[in-house]
Amino acid sequence: MNISNVSKSKLLLPLIPKLNRALYSHCHRRTRSLPHHKDKPINHNPTHGLVPHNRFLSLLQKCESLPHLKQIQAQMTITASILNPFESSQLINFCTLSKSRNLDYCVKLLRGVDNPNAFSWNVTIKGFSESPNPKDAILIYKEMLRDGGESRPDHFTYPVLIKVCADLELSRLGLMILGHVFKLGLELVSHVHNASIHMFACFGEMENARKAFDESPVRDLVSWNSLINGYKKMGQAEKAIEVYKMMESEGIDADYVTMIALVSSCAMLGSLKLGREFYGYIIDNGVRMTVPLANTLIDMFSKCGDVHEARMIFDRMEKRTIVSWTTMISGYARSGLLDVARKLFDEMQTSSTKPDEITMIHCLSACSQLGALDVGVWIHRYIEKHNLSLNVALGTSLIDMYAKCGNISEARSVFHGMKTRNSPTYTSIIGGLALHGDASAAISYFNEMIDAGIAPDEITFIGLLSACCHAGMIQAGRDYFSQMKSRFNLNPQLKHYSVMVDLLGKAGLLEEAEKLMETMPMEADAAVWGALFFGCKMHRNVVMGEKAAKKLLELDPGDSGIYVLLDKMYGEANMWEDAKKARRMMNERGVEKKTPGYSSIKVNGVYFEFIVRDKSRPESEKIYDCLNCLGRHMGSSVSVRSEVPEMRLL
DNA sequence: ACTAGTAAGG
Numbered sequence: 001m002n003i004s005n006v007s008k009s010k011l012l013l014p015l016i017p018k019l020n021r022a023l024y025s026h027c028h029r030r031t032r033s034l035p036h037h038k039d040k041p042i043n044h045n046p047t048h049g050l051v052p053h054n055r056f057l058s059l060l061q062k063c064e065s066l067p068h069l070k071q072i073q074a075q076m077t078i079t080a081s082i083l084n085p086f087e088s089s090q091l092i093n094f095c096t097l098s099k100s101r102n103l104d105y106c107v108k109l110l111r112g113v114d115n116p117n118a119f120s121w122n123v124t125i126k127g128f129s130e131s132p133n134p135k136d137a138i139l140i141y142k143e144m145l146r147d148g149g150e151s152r153p154d155h156f157t158y159p160v161l162i163k164v165c166a167d168l169e170l171s172r173l174g175l176m177i178l179g180h181v182f183k184l185g186l187e188l189v190s191h192v193h194n195a196s197i198h199m200f201a202c203f204g205e206m207e208n209a210r211k212a213f214d215e216s217p218v219r220d221l222v223s224w225n226s227l228i229n230g231y232k233k234m235g236q237a238e239k240a241i242e243v244y245k246m247m248e249s250e251g252i253d254a255d256y257v258t259m260i261a262l263v264s265s266c267a268m269l270g271s272l273k274l275g276r277e278f279y280g281y282i283i284d285n286g287v288r289m290t291v292p293l294a295n296t297l298i299d300m301f302s303k304c305g306d307v308h309e310a311r312m313i314f315d316r317m318e319k320r321t322i323v324s325w326t327t328m329i330s331g332y333a334r335s336g337l338l339d340v341a342r343k344l345f346d347e348m349q350t351s352s353t354k355p356d357e358i359t360m361i362h363c364l365s366a367c368s369q370l371g372a373l374d375v376g377v378w379i380h381r382y383i384e385k386h387n388l389s390l391n392v393a394l395g396t397s398l399i400d401m402y403a404k405c406g407n408i409s410e411a412r413s414v415f416h417g418m419k420t421r422n423s424p425t426y427t428s429i430i431g432g433l434a435l436h437g438d439a440s441a442a443i444s445y446f447n448e449m450i451d452a453g454i455a456p457d458e459i460t461f462i463g464l465l466s467a468c469c470h471a472g473m474i475q476a477g478r479d480y481f482s483q484m485k486s487r488f489n490l491n492p493q494l495k496h497y498s499v500m501v502d503l504l505g506k507a508g509l510l511e512e513a514e515k516l517m518e519t520m521p522m523e524a525d526a527a528v529w530g531a532l533f534f535g536c537k538m539h540r541n542v543v544m545g546e547k548a549a550k551k552l553l554e555l556d557p558g559d560s561g562i563y564v565l566l567d568k569m570y571g572e573a574n575m576w577e578d579a580k581k582a583r584r585m586m587n588e589r590g591v592e593k594k595t596p597g598y599s600s601i602k603v604n605g606v607y608f609e610f611i612v613r614d615k616s617r618p619e620s621e622k623i624y625d626c627l628n629c630l631g632r633h634m635g636s637s638v639s640v641r642s643e644v645p646e647m648r649l650l
Numbered sequence: 651a652c653t654a655g656t657a658a659g660g
Contacts, residue, residue: 093651122651159652194653201654225654257655264656292656299657327657361658368659397659427660459660 056081060094066102069094073109088113089120096127103127107140118151126160134164138173155186159195166199174199190218194226201230224252229261237265241274254281256293263296272304295323302331320351326359333366338375341366357394364397373405392418396425403432423454431463439471456488462495469503477503491521498527505535510544526555533562537569545569560586560593 059072073091076082082091088109095106103124110116110124121144128137141161144153158181165174178196181187193216200209213219213227224247231240244254244262254262259282266275279297281287294317301310314320314328325348332341341363348355360383367376380398383390390398395418402411415421415429426449433442446464449456456464461484468477481500484490492500497520504513513532517524529551536545545566552562563586570579 119651126651154652156652163653189652191653196653198654220653222654227654229654255654260655290655295656297656321656323657325657330657358657365658393659400659424660429660431660457660463660 057090060090063094066105083114085115085117089117092120093123096123101127103131115149116151118154121148121151122156125157129160129164134168137164155189155192158186159191162195162199166202169202171203188217190220194222197223197226201226201233204234206230206234221252221255225257228258232261232265237268240265256288256290259287260293260296263300267300267303270304272306275300275304291319291321295327298327298331302335307331307335322353322356325353326362330362330366333363336370338372357388357391360388361394361397364401368401368404371405373407376401376405392420392422392425396428399432400428403435408432408436423457426454427460427463430460434463434467434470437470439467439473442467458490458493462499465496465499469499474503474507494522494525498531501528502531505532506538508539510535510539510541526552533565537565540573542569542573557589558591560591563591
């Protein structure tokens with residue numbers, strides 16, 4: 001609701017202090033004529049008045065509608081009990097209760113009664129904080145500061161306000177409110193502290209969250225949970241688990257909120273072992289199995305590769321929400337069990353839960369990862385048939401699915417059919433075009449995006465730069481890379497460096513690639529060194545290649561790809577002894593050759609590289625699919641090879 | 651009366 005509208009209608013208030021008083025004196029005159037009230041003034045004593053005051057509280061508890069509420073209000077007005085800030089606060093409190101919440105009327109009451117107490121303000125603020133526009137809570141708070149009279153904000157006010165700032169990521173306002181906390185000397189209140197930990201975590205400022213935690217006078221379960229969840233939210237799963245160990249050593253028992261954070265951290269780490277440990281803890285200690293906790297467990301088990309365990313938890317659930325269904329379905333889909341996912345989806349139709357947009361987004365995402373175009377198309381039809389709203393997020397998922405499953409023209413047509421497009425929408429079409437080697441189209445969509453005033457982000461540039469990389473557009477790549485910081489104020493991340501090193505390395509500009517790596521503000525990862533190594537191998541720079549390979553082996557000695565590539569590099573440079581040595585090293589270390597995540601085929605002398613998304617299917621089958629696909633497009637004879645490609649056209 | 655919490659996308 002809009003607060004300013006309410007103040008405009010203030011004249012129409014059913015309740016203004018003057019009116020209250022007029023009604024009061026009117027009733028007072030009449031009641032005074034009643035003999036048994038003669039000598040006793042009508043006041044806030046519950047035993048006096050037409051209706052005993054404490055009856056209002058029980059009436060309020062039974063109240064079910066606004067008209068009913070107004071009747072009680074009228075009674076309170078007649079008996080003058082409404083003039084008592086405590087009595088009126090009960091009325092206001094009722095208006096904010098979730099079941100019968102009417103915030104418009106709540107504000108009318110708040111502004112209409114005499115001297116609303118801090119409780120009245122607090123419950124109104126709380127009510128707005130849970131409304132569709134939580135920011136209105138801040139407006140009420142400002143009004144409280146201005147018109148609150150003797151009612152000052154207290155330790156119940158601030159946790160709610162801080163949470164609003166946290167959830168809306170209003171960092172400046174949040175700091176301002178913390179300033180107020182200090183001014184009023186409420187900084188030692190544990191709820192305020194806990195809310196601050198949560199707030200800093202939401203801003204991504206974990207150092208400050210940690211500071212708030214360390215400085216907290218009391219560390220209760222909520223403090224620990226806020227910190228652990230903060231690290232988890234920032235993707236620092238190890239750190240979350242580390243903090244839990246500390247919590248454990250201080251003798252504090254985890255509850256289901258703690259477990260949600262920890263189990264979800266395991267999902268992020270892909271650690272089935274750790275996930276099972278926490279599941280065991282939950283069972284052994286009788287941690288309350290709430291629906292969100294069960295959902296988190298289903299997600300963890302299916303992401304860590306144990307869909308059967310996930311399904312067992314799903315089956316045991318007494319109550320399932322849309323999240324449970326969606327998590328289970330996408331769990332199957334992600335595991336490549338598309339038929340089971342589809343079956344569960346059909347079963348879901350018979351339950352009371354209906355798939356929503358987010359369900360479809362999940363299913364599409366699974367299709368993108370698996371390259372399952374047919375299922376993706378089926379989902380597209382389903383969306384159209386059931387009139388699900390094709391919002392930006394869903395449209396973007398469709399674009400992504402079509403692009404990653406190889407139908408870029410359909411991706412483009414979905415893009416053009418969308419009413420509103422945001423940054424991810426442009427990012428996915430640009431990334432899709434990059435994947436299909438259409439650099440000029442990718443660049444023209446990028447220009448369109450800038451013209452439309454939509455800000456690109458780091459991921460947009462990954463698409464843009466990789467488009468340049470695939471097309472060998474060296475200068476354009478350099479320009480966009482430097483524009484990231486200078487024009488768009490985006491800091492290049494590891495991934496951007498690895499694309500640039502890939503671009504420069506493939507062009508044989510190995511010194512430039514090495515120089516770029518020296519300017520990196522972070523430690524180069526395996527992708528960056530791998531890109532350099534690949535360039536070195538391609539351009540027969542054995543010295544630099546050895547250096548890169550050494551680094552790569554330090555990072556992951558079990559990566560068979562490095563030995564294979566070393567073997568090839570030496571072989572192509574006619575250094576047969578060294579090639580043999582590389583192979584021997586691999587055998588000695590017991591490194592097993594893994595199925596590569598890519599396949600390549602040679603068409604009329606040109607190598608095409610495929611990123612293989614479905615790792616559960618045999619290599620031969622995937623290559624066969626690729627061949628069919630290419631054959632349809634090109635009608636040419638193809639030859640297959642399963643090794644590192646020389647060129648990257650697709 | 652206030653504070654912590656589940657599914658996704660580039």
